[in-house]
Amino acid sequence: MKHITIKDIAKSLCISVSTVSRALTDDKNIRKETRDMVMAEAKRLGYKRNPVAMNLKMGRSNTIGVIVPEMHTPYAAQVISGIQEILYRKNQKVVLAESDENAEQEYENLNMMELFMVDGLIASMCSYRKNTDKYQQLAKQGMAIVFYDRIPYGMDMSQVLVDDNNDSFFMVEHLIRLGRRRIAYIQGPSDIYNTNPRGQGYREAMEKFKLYDPELIVRTGMTFKDGADAIDRLTSNGIDFDAVYAFTDTLAIGAMNRLQDIGKRVPDDVFVAGFSGTELSTIVSPRLTTMEPPLEEMGKKAAEMVMEKINNPEMECRKVILKTIMRKRESTGEKED
Numbered sequence: 001m002k003h004i005t006i007k008d009i010a011k012s013l014c015i016s017v018s019t020v021s022r023a024l025t026d027d028k029n030i031r032k033e034t035r036d037m038v039m040a041e042a043k044r045l046g047y048k049r050n051p052v053a054m055n056l057k058m059g060r061s062n063t064i065g066v067i068v069p070e071m072h073t074p075y076a077a078q079v080i081s082g083i084q085e086i087l088y089r090k091n092q093k094v095v096l097a098e099s100d101e102n103a104e105q106e107y108e109n110l111n112m113m114e115l116f117m118v119d120g121l122i123a124s125m126c127s128y129r130k131n132t133d134k135y136q137q138l139a140k141q142g143m144a145i146v147f148y149d150r151i152p153y154g155m156d157m158s159q160v161l162v163d164d165n166n167d168s169f170f171m172v173e174h175l176i177r178l179g180r181r182r183i184a185y186i187q188g189p190s191d192i193y194n195t196n197p198r199g200q201g202y203r204e205a206m207e208k209f210k211l212y213d214p215e216l217i218v219r220t221g222m223t224f225k226d227g228a229d230a231i232d233r234l235t236s237n238g239i240d241f242d243a244v245y246a247f248t249d250t251l252a253i254g255a256m257n258r259l260q261d262i263g264k265r266v267p268d269d270v271f272v273a274g275f276s277g278t279e280l281s282t283i284v285s286p287r288l289t290t291m292e293p294p295l296e297e298m299g300k301k302a303a304e305m306v307m308e309k310i311n312n313p314e315m316e317c318r319k320v321i322l323k324t325i326m327r328k329r330e331s332t333g334e335k336e337d
Contacts, residue, residue, distance in 0.1 A: 004047040063093045065113035067123040074278040082299025103130040120144035120306035127191035144309035158317045164194045168201025180243035186230045188247035227254025249276035267333040286330035
């Protein structure tokens with residue numbers, strides 16, 4: 001499909017491109033007859049203004065990039081919903097990219113955002129160790145950047161997150177107070193920064209009650225299969241456990257399904273809990289106990305902060321910590337509040 005440009009209008013009327021441009025922008029130095037002639041010809045040819053080009057002339061693209069690590073679960077979708085609610089209200093366009101848990105793909109996404117000249121970027125990182133130089137380069141070039149959930153380490157950039165250490169501690173403490181003593185922890189990849197504070201929260205709770213045993217910790221990936229494989233590793237190594245707490249609901253559900261496959265009853269034999277709070281936790285059986293971050297609020301806050309940074313580039317970077325809710329459900333023998 002050919003897009004009609006001001007050059008096409010100028011050629012059709014045998015006048016200069018600059019005259020057409022000034023007529024279309026209602027320049028006061030253009031005669032009314034010329035302006036009307038140009039407007040009529042633009043309509044006849046089907047010319048439409050290019051808002052991106054117009055905005056770039058003013059130094060803005062009015063476009064915000066959003067990079068998410070995965071779109072396989074509702075987690076990112078809920079954050080994006082909050083982002084869009086704020087940005088669309090402010091007449092901002094959104095360019096969305098998925099890294100698919102691949103740092104190289106994330107790097108390509110960053111290059112694309114640079115090429116598209118987005119004014120701001122909202123991102124959740126695949127790895128806190130990788131692509132940091134690229135993020136810093138974009139920030140130095142004037143791109144407003146806000147991270148959510150998966151944050152960088154040692155970089156002074158705005159962030160929206162939850163208190164992973166504290167929230168994890170309270171979930172494990174809750175399981176202990178329900179009578180569990182051998183709580184296995186399925187920990188995500190070490191490249192994801194919040195696996196560390198979440199794992200620390202688990203350890204602190206177990207040590208508080210003198211229950212900590214490193215054999216109960218399984219480091220794995222991020223898929224349902226990884227959750228199932230973690231159970232296989234625990235059982236094949238002869239590790240006794242009466243509860244499972246997982247870094248994400250995806251891992252917890254994968255673990256719960258495997259437990260049921262091998263004849264373990266949830267919650268009668270083993271309690272299972274996770275951390276994500278998406279609707280996935282409500283559509284499995286039994287429904288999953290989980291720590292629920294306010295995902296839409298996370299997206300809204302990130303969008304508000306990136307717009308603040310765009311409008312005031314000199315403002316200091318800040319960290320916003322949101323509160324989670326513990327959802328107690330059947331997977332730990334409880335009825336939902």
